[in-house]
Amino acid sequence: MEAAKFEAQLELARRQIRQVAQEFGLEYRPESYSFLFVSKRESYLRNYLAAPMYSEFGATEAERVQNLEKFLNSPLYTAVTGPGSTEGCVMTREELEDEQVVIAQIANPTLRAEYEALYDKLTRHMQGRFLTLFSWPETEWESQEGLAYMVLHEWLHVLLMDNGIFFQDRGKSWEWDEGLVTYLMAFLGKEDLDGSGKYAPQAVAEIEDQSHKAARRWREILKDKQTPKERRSAILQELEAR
Numbered sequence: 047m048e049a050a051k052f053e054a055q056l057e058l059a060r061r062q063i064r065q066v067a068q069e070f071g072l073e074y075r076p077e078s079y080s081f082l083f084v085s086k087r088e089s090y091l092r093n094y095l096a097a098p099m100y101s102e103f104g105a106t107e108a109e110r111v112q113n114l115e116k117f118l119n120s121p122l123y124t125a126v127t128g129p130g131s132t133e134g135c136v137m138t139r140e141e142l143e144d145e146q147v148v149i150a151q152i153a154n155p156t157l158r159a160e161y162e163a164l165y166d167k168l169t170r171h172m173q174g175r176f177l178t179l180f181s182w183p184e185t186e187w188e189s190q191e192g193l194a195y196m197v198l199h200e201w202l203h204v205l206l207m208d209n210g211i212f213f214q215d216r217g218k219s220w221e222w223d224e225g226l227v228t229y230l231m232a233f234l235g236k237e238d239l240d241g242s243g244k245y246a247p248q249a250v251a252e253i254e255d256q257s258h259k260a261a262r263r264w265r266e267i268l269k270d271k272q273t274p275k276e277r278r279s280a281i282l283q284e285l286e287a288r
Contacts, residue, residue, distance in 0.1 A: 052193075059197045062234055063205050069233070071278035072209045079201055081178040082171045088164050089133045089181035090126055095145050097135070098220045107148040114157060132192065133181045134200040136207065139172055176204050195236060202227045211285060225260020226281070229268070232261060239265060 060079065067074040084092075094100050094117055095107045103117050104110035110117070117123055126133075146165050152158035171177055178200045180193075206212065206226065213222035231237040239261050267284060271277045 055194045059201055062198055063201050066230055067205060069274055071274035072205060075208055077174050078176050078204050078208045080173050081180060083180050086127050086181045089179055091164060093135050111148055111152050114152060132196060134196045136176055136178050136200055136203045139175050142168055142172055199227060199231060202230050211281060221256055221260040224257040226264050228257045228261035229264035
C-alpha cells in the first residue's frame with residue numbers, strides 16, 4: 047500500500063477512535079497510539095506469552111517459556127502463521143518489562159537470542175505506555191479494508207485500556223474485553239454481531255465466535271443507554287461488579 051493511502055487509513059482510524067471516545071465519555075490521548083509493524087513470526091512469538099488462545103501451553107508466562115519449542119512445533123503455530131494470516135496486539139510498558147524478565151528463562155540459546163532481539167526492538171519503539179503491533183503480509187497490503195479493520199480494532203483496545211477499562215486486570219475473562227471491542231466495532235458499523243466475524247484465520251475462529259457472543263451481551267447491557275455518561279457508567283458498573 048502506498049504511504050499516502052496508509053496514512054489516510056491511520057487518520058480515519060484516529061477519527062473513529064475520537065468518535066467512540068466522545069460517544070462513551072472516554073478520554074482520547076493521541077500519544078497512546080504508537081505502532082510498529084513486525085514480521086508474522088515476531089508477532090506470534092510475542093503473543094504466545096500473553097494471548098489466551100495459547101493457554102494450553104501454560105497458564106503463566108513462566109510456564110509458557112518452558113513449552114516454547116512444543117508450541118513452535120505444534121499444528122497451532124503452523125495454522126496461525128499460515129498464508130494470509132494477520133494479527134494485531136497491544137502491549138503495555140509493564141507487560142514488556144515483565145516479559146523481558148521471563149524470556150531470560152528460555153533454555154534454548156538460539157530462541158532466547160531471537161526473543162532478546164525482538165524485545166530490544168520493542169523497547170526502542172515503546173515511547174509511551176502502549177505500543178500496538180501489527181503483522182500484515184506484504185501480499186495483502188492492497189487489502190485496505192482488512193488492514194483498516196485491524197488497526198481500528200487494536201486501537202479500540204488502547205482507548206479502553208487508556209481509560210482504565212481492562213477486565214482481565216480485574217481477574218475476569220478476556221471475553222469481556224474482546225466482546226466490548228467487538229461491540230464498539232459494530233457501533234461504528236464495522237461488525238455484524240449476528241453474523242460471522244471478519245478476517246480471522248480458521249485457527250482462531252472459535253475465539254472470534256466467543257467474542258461475538260460476548261459482544262451481544264454488551265449490546266444488551268448498553269441497549270437503553272443514550273448518553274455518553276450513561277454508556278460509560280454502565281461499562282464501569284460491569285467493571286466493578288464482583
